[in-house]
Amino acid sequence: MSNTLHILNGDSTLYGFERTGIDGDVLIWREVLSEGPLLENINSAAFWKERAAWIGQTFGEPTADYQKKVVEPLARLSEDYKDINLWFEFDLHCQVNMLGVMMLLSQHTDLTERNIYLICPDSFPGKPDFRGMGELTGEELEYLYDNIRVQLSDYDFELATEAWDIYIAKDAVTLEQWLATGRFWGNLHSLKPALSAHLKRLQTNSEGRNYIEQKLLDIYNNGISDRLAIHSEFWKTEPIYGLGDAELNIYLDKLNIV
Template identity: 30%
Template sequence: MAKTLHITNGDSFTAVLEKLNISGDIITWREMLCEGKTSNDVGSETFWRQRYEYLNRAYKITKDTFINKTLKEYRNLCNQKTQDEIVLWFEYDLFCQVNMIAMLSWLKKNRSDASIAIVCAGNEDASDKLYALTDLTQESLKNLYKNRVYLTKDDIEYGDYIWQLYCENNPIRLQNAIKQNKSQLSYLSKAMEAHIHRFPSLKNGLNELENKMLQKSIQQTLNSKEEIVHEMLKDQGVYGFGDIQFSKMATTLRPLFKSFNPVKLTKTGVNVAEAIENYYPIIRNDKEYLGGTPKYSFLFVEDGAQLLKL
């Protein structure tokens, strides 16, 4: 039996890892826990039911797809019980970091016997650029693996603690907890700060990324929804979102656009972008969750970067 179990952040990197000739079994974590409602008991019936309901509603993911892609791979993970070492291959961004702490929470409960290490891509050179695992050469990846970070019990406890807070309906507690990060999870605080910026702004009812989408639509000459999505993918900081997430965002904001071809805002869209009008009463949706928190139950106050409970 293999001595090492590798858990990757997605199919793209799994394909890369398979070519690296690093020994061990590979499990692909196929989830996007940064979106939709989450419960802290990773892998429970409630957890998977909530995840399926969200993915089906938001992205029309069918039950067959969910079972064959996500649940079968999760069951495969549950059957991996013999490896001495478990290596998590994740990245610096919010998308990856939320999945990573959910994984740490699960491992703490189910594989406390194993040694846990992380290979986390991000700052890889003297530049400000943050790298994805798939951006790196085979040599760089092997070097990252060689220098993988072995997590202490305290690191795992902290990752689990942040996951529990992420799944609570109290993001103010989460915001305070990430300021105390003394763990080896070095990208977690920045990612969670980005999460806090996903609550609607007090100024106009849209969050950081939604406002960025409107600003790009004003400042750049864009000719299609696909071009807006492409621009958001290029300039999203530490969110790590994919095209389907930005496409969904554009659809949500569609009433503020006069046209997508070319991209042009309505008068209300321009007023919202300039914080002359507040879009909160119109965009509010009680089914939208960020972790364990209804998205529209808190406002983000830019002055002081604080959350305000409604």
């Protein structure tokens, strides 16, 4: 076992990461905590049981597969790694997953004996339409590791705990007030814009639709009726949400328009 663990947000980054010269073991985070129900205690069996049930119902993944792909790899968080690197991007999908990982780390490890680092790009030189680390080469991932990696502090974990508690409460007023406090965001520089985007999901218009639902409906009403084309049009202006095809289809199914 290496002294270093890298936690990658999804399989898309793995291809490039395997082509780096960066040492360490890899844990792939395969959850999508930005969608579906969340219990407060992420370290409880009930939390993962509810997530498995929702993932199965929504995406058709058998519980046994979820256990193997998502839950079992989390045992590595309790192993004796000296350095743990979190590779998470700027969008809401990644930021909520990052919060979940930080909550697990705070419960599974003695943070005084671990160095926890974050690699969180919101842009990349020469890529004006940067969408995420899955599009980067091994050399480009090494550039991020060497140039933007930051060590997370106790304050960062305290901030993450506050953000997690507010996120799972799903209360727009509380979140709006929290975002408006003018706090110091520490090393979690992408958290405020991501949660500001989430606030727009919690708020609804006079017809009862949130921002994402209304945006998708507007795209449809402008003459785009193919799901994949709707996805592409949404991504042009809303990369902050980090929604993939499967997640966008949750909203389209609710709208029942295509």
